[in-house]
Amino acid sequence: MSLFTVNKPLDRRSRTLVALCSFGLPVLLWCMVSYVPFIWHPDMKVTDPGSVSYFRNDMLVDKEIFYNESATAEENGTALPQGIPANPVYLPAPHEVVTAFYTAFTTEPQRRSEAWLHESLWSSIQVIFWGFVISSIIGIPLGILAGTYDFFSRLFEPFIEFFRYLPAPAFGALAVAILGIYQAPKIAIIFIGTFFQQVLVVANTTRKLDPALLEAGQTLGAGNRSMLFRIVVPGILPDLYRDIRILLGWAWTYLIVAELIGTSSGITWFITQQARYKNFDNVFAAIMMIGILGLTIDLLLAWIGRRLFPWQQSK
Amino acid sequence: MTDVNLPDYKKQSPEVKDRFERLKQRPVTMEVKGLTKKFNGLHGEVTALKNIDLKIHKREFVCVIGPSGCGKSTLIRILAGLEQASEGQVLLDGKAVSKPGPERGMVFQGYTLFPWLTVKRNIMFGLLESGMDKNSAEAEARQWIELIGLSRFENSYPHQLSGGMKQRVAIARALANKPKILLMDEPFGALDAQTRAKMQAYLMEIWKNIDITVFFITHDLDEAVYLADRILVLKANPGEVQELVEVPVPQPRHPDQFLSQEFLATKKHIEELIHPPAEETDDDHLNLVRMVPVNDDVGSVF
Ligand SMILES: Nc1ncnc2c1ncn2[C@@H]1O[C@H](COP(=O)(O)OP(=O)(O)OP(=O)(O)O)[C@@H](O)[C@H]1O
Numbered sequence A: 001m002s003l004f005t006v007n008k009p010l011d012r013r014s015r016t017l018v019a020l021c022s023f024g025l026p027v028l029l030w031c032m033v034s035y036v037p038f039i040w041h042p043d044m045k046v047t048d049p050g051s052v053s054y055f056r057n058d059m060l061v062d063k064e065i066f067y068n069e070s071a072t073a074e075e076n077g078t079a080l081p082q083g084i085p086a087n088p089v090y091l092p093a094p095h096e097v098v099t100a101f102y103t104a105f106t107t108e109p110q111r112r113s114e115a116w117l118h119e120s121l122w123s124s125i126q127v128i129f130w131g132f133v134i135s136s137i138i139g140i141p142l143g144i145l146a147g148t149y150d151f152f153s154r155l156f157e158p159f160i161e162f163f164r165y166l167p168a169p170a171f172g173a174l175a176v177a178i179l180g181i182y183q184a185p186k187i188a189i190i191f192i193g194t195f196f197q198q199v200l201v202v203a204n205t206t207r208k209l210d211p212a213l214l215e216a217g218q219t220l221g222a223g224n225r226s227m228l229f230r231i232v233v234p235g236i237l238p239d240l241y242r243d244i245r246i247l248l249g250w251a252w253t254y255l256i257v258a259e260l261i262g263t264s265s266g267i268t269w270f271i272t273q274q275a276r277y278k279n280f281d282n283v284f285a286a287i288m289m290i291g292i293l294g295l296t297i298d299l300l301l302a303w304i305g306r307r308l309f310p311w312q313q314s315k
Numbered sequence B: 001m002t003d004v005n006l007p008d009y010k011k012q013s014p015e016v017k018d019r020f021e022r023l024k025q026r027p028v029t030m031e032v033k034g035l036t037k038k039f040n041g042l043h044g045e046v047t048a049l050k051n052i053d054l055k056i057h058k059r060e061f062v063c064v065i066g067p068s069g070c071g072k073s074t075l076i077r078i079l080a081g082l083e084q085a086s087e088g089q090v091l092l093d094g095k096a097v098s099k100p101g102p103e104r105g106m107v108f109q110g111y112t113l114f115p116w117l118t119v120k121r122n123i124m125f126g127l128l129e130s131g132m133d134k135n136s137a138e139a140e141a142r143q144w145i146e147l148i149g150l151s152r153f154e155n156s157y158p159h160q161l162s163g164g165m166k167q168r169v170a171i172a173r174a175l176a177n178k179p180k181i182l183l184m185d186e187p188f189g190a191l192d193a194q195t196r197a198k199m200q201a202y203l204m205e206i207w208k209n210i211d212i213t214v215f216f217i218t219h220d221l222d223e224a225v226y227l228a229d230r231i232l233v234l235k236a237n238p239g240e241v242q243e244l245v246e247v248p249v250p251q252p253r254h255p256d257q258f259l260s261q262e263f264l265a266t267k268k269h270i271e272e273l274i275h276p277p278a279e280e281t282d283d284d285h286l287n288l289v290r291m292v293p294v295n296d297d298v299g300s301v302f
């Protein structure tokens, strides 16, 4: 059976297979670049400096320089340097990164003011959580109101449309001035990054509710309050839940900005520091941890969602 | 239609005549007076309905029929209070109506059950809105579910029901509010022929046994003649009353009557009202020539 038929779901086996490929192919590519020498490997890793004075064991040098030095040594009749092809320091091999998933947690901070990885992760999760929760507590009700009543739509949306074009990072300095240097300004940046989009997205979702359901409610004698709480809110709930999952993904993208202001902290700061110390295996591990964390939370929310809304037809 | 000496649709048997006499003595449940509706569309003002007058009597079954776009839905939406009339008014038991209310139940063509509520909760919706406590509402909803024969499905969600079942629940949901009039906009339009016939029988059964007046839109002639006491025939552009036909088929109705003289005569008359014979113009046909070779395997379909 063809894998490319328009608008036709794959059978179970192909589905699993293709999903595995989704992760398998990039990893395979990475493995090939890392383990097959002639694909890339632009550097040489020195195993024996020979007569070259500035070569050290395990040093990475550009291939061209290595061969130049090697040729010079040969001309002079002195000891040849030995080396093996290697990738640059910023591209660690898969097994190094896998090891780093463990060792990153045990890498001691270089200075006392810096945080361990688990502390950094926890700090980031808290910033995202509070930024997103505060935004949702205010943004979802405002969005529903704007989507239900033209009055609120006209009242909120012009200003929000304007405000959402202002880049959240621009408020960094202001947030620090008002909220101090610790977690509060970071939470504020996540809030600013999420809130305005959230109101607009929720308002749009609310507007998409089938108007026939509202009319049915009216002919059944539902008053204004009931229309809102017994029809609009339950009616949009599954879509609202989906919106929130998407918006939560966006919130993560503001994390890097948030963690650069005030006292630097959190997972993105950990990554910056590790890059500075050239621990690129830790950098990769930490980046992947963000991805894994995000994906896990999303899958978890999706799983919960399927149980929360039994009336949703399974697609 | 072959003209086999059908009687005049206006000729009523003494029983039918007597019934209509008595029907018109009944109190008027809903009265429409000089109703006009204009829409401001992209291409200027459109008159959807013009000067509609109509009296619907208590426990009468009125069908509305007319070409597509003649304003049937607009009319029923104004009666329901979902749309405002431009001129004229709608009276329910003598009082003007302006907004939707539970005393006018409505069943829509599309399925408008609340997808997040089970069958039972859908029917309880209006009852709870009217201030009934939860236990009585539940008991009453159960009775309705029993009545429409869906006891097995009381805790099912709408997406688990067939189209016919959904419309039965929608009818029960509207009737549970004890409305004075039931407004139905092509409620069976999306159903297949068999289900539709069944639903018509159910509706007749309900109408016979419950104190309810029915205002029913359809584009199906058979359905209109089979169900209605009187049929309001509308014409398009602008939507005006063309005729209010008194159906001479005796009550109670039965599927056997589909081939009776009165039935066919009424149907033929309304057919002619909606599609006047003169309207057949020359430019409305296909321009086809033979496109199959004469010596083809199958040279002719005949
Ligand atoms: N909200 C609206 N704004 C502008 N024009 C409208 C609106 N609603 C209906 N109309 C117009 O009013 C006329 C009557 O529409 P309506 O839906 O009542 O027809 P209908 O008889 O129910 O047709 P159908 O048999 O196809 O259901 C149409 O010409 C339509 O374009």
Ligand SMILES: [Mg+2]
Residues within 6 Å of the ligand: B072, B073, B074
């Ligand atoms: Mg219509």
